[in-house]
Amino acid sequence: MTTHICPITETSLEEAKQMLLRGGTVAFPTETVYGLGADARSDEAVRSIYAIKGRPSDNPLIVHVHKDYALNSLVFDDMPYAKKLRDAFLPGPLTLVYRSKGAVSKIVSCGLDTLAVRVPKHEGAQRFLRYVDLPVAAPSANRSKHISPVTAQHVYGDLAGSVPLILDGGACSGGIESTVCDVTGPYPVILREGLVTREQIERVAGRCDVYHSREGEQVRSPGMKYKHYAPHCRTVLFAPDELEHAVSYFSDREKNGERVLALCEHAVLQNFPKGKALDLGKNGEEFAANLYVLLHEAEERCDELIAVEPAERGGVMAGVLNRLRKACGAKQ
Numbered sequence: 001m002t003t004h005i006c007p008i009t010e011t012s013l014e015e016a017k018q019m020l021l022r023g024g025t026v027a028f029p030t031e032t033v034y035g036l037g038a039d040a041r042s043d044e045a046v047r048s049i050y051a052i053k054g055r056p057s058d059n060p061l062i063v064h065v066h067k068d069y070a071l072n073s074l075v076f077d078d079m080p081y082a083k084k085l086r087d088a089f090l091p092g093p094l095t096l097v098y099r100s101k102g103a104v105s106k107i108v109s110c111g112l113d114t115l116a117v118r119v120p121k122h123e124g125a126q127r128f129l130r131y132v133d134l135p136v137a138a139p140s141a142n143r144s145k146h147i148s149p150v151t152a153q154h155v156y157g158d159l160a161g162s163v164p165l166i167l168d169g170g171a172c173s174g175g176i177e178s179t180v181c182d183v184t185g186p187y188p189v190i191l192r193e194g195l196v197t198r199e200q201i202e203r204v205a206g207r208c209d210v211y212h213s214r215e216g217e218q219v220r221s222p223g224m225k226y227k228h229y230a231p232h233c234r235t236v237l238f239a240p241d242e243l244e245h246a247v248s249y250f251s252d253r254e255k256n257g258e259r260v261l262a263l264c265e266h267a268v269l270q271n272f273p274k275g276k277a278l279d280l281g282k283n284g285e286e287f288a289a290n291l292y293v294l295l296h297e298a299e300e301r302c303d304e305l306i307a308v309e310p311a312e313r314g315g316v317m318a319g320v321l322n323r324l325r326k327a328c329g330a331k332q
């Protein structure tokens with residue numbers, strides 16, 4: 001199969017629609033990462049997403065819809081605070097998990113009685129979703145366990161030959177995946193941290209917990225138990241107060257003749273040799289926007305990436321650190 005990268009135009013949108021109606025897949029941009037979309041109503045189409053990604057069959061998918069799509073055709077929306085969250089954050093990088101009405105393929109939610117729904121803010125995503133006017137099941141458009149794609153070229157790198165069409169909407173501005181939040185209970189519970197923060201949700205809903213799975217317990221967001229977001233190079237991660245250790249580790253490796261790069265926040269960049277440190281930026285939003293771009297760059301340019309956690313905490317840092325730690329090999 002040949003893979004075409006196309007700008008978002010009437011012609012490519014029509015092509016995308018025909019592709020989805022035939023049970024095929026189309027990659028499209030969002031404000032977080034690129035998605036690999038298929039018609040959520042079709043078992044065959046949804047199955048092909050799992051096959052293309054090599055995704056474990058117990059990791060459910062998010063359904064994407066445009067902002068005027070009739071939500072109540074897909075889910076029971078019984079919690080008053082959920083409406084407040086939608087009014088405050090949607091369209092945007094917040095995925096809400098509702099009780100499902102069973103209107104889409106069971107394979108989307110891997111047999112769970114819930115459905116995750118996302119209304120992306122990205123203009124190209126909205127145009128695409130409005131044009132096809134379908135519930136579009138879409139995970140991130142990367143091979144399972146690899147870094148999520150934030151450009152059309154990243155998608156091409158992972159999925160060329162497996163997906164016929166990549167709609168190119170430029171680089172994703174947010175940089176890490178949406179916050180996944182369960183709205184089936186008396187108050188919201190974050191299952192995956194992301195660009196909409198616990199603090200922001202708490203301000204709107206009054207209370208918001210973050211779910212942490214305990215040993216032996218069935219996980220509520222199955223995706224969180226898998227290794228994720230990893231570049232192909234070796235990685236090692238140092239805490240902010242281990243900077244000196246990271247610098248000497250870096251120079252030892254370099255003396256050994258290995259191709260190494262550092263990844264750190266702007267404030268500590270000058271501790272590493274010029275041109276050998278990738279700059280994550282100056283605050284949480286910048287770290288999020290730059291993380292996957294730099295992980296993709298690192299795997300092209302080095303054998304080992306020596307990362308130092310930024311010191312900032314709170315807000316979007318929960319999501320940033322979760323992704324950075326997973327990229328560097330942590331399980332949770």
Ligand code: TXA
Nearest residue numbers: 032034035060061114115116139140177178221222223
């Ligand atoms: O920003 C994003 O959310 C991107 C773009 C493409 O929209 N999508 C994305 O999808 O990150 P994916 O498949 O890589 O991650 C989906 C996450 C997983 O952690 C999965 O377990 C969780 O959402 N999830 C999906 N449906 C769920 C459900 N019914 N209950 C609990 N968790 C669910």
Ligand code: MG
Nearest residue numbers: 139140148177
């Ligand atoms: Mg993913």
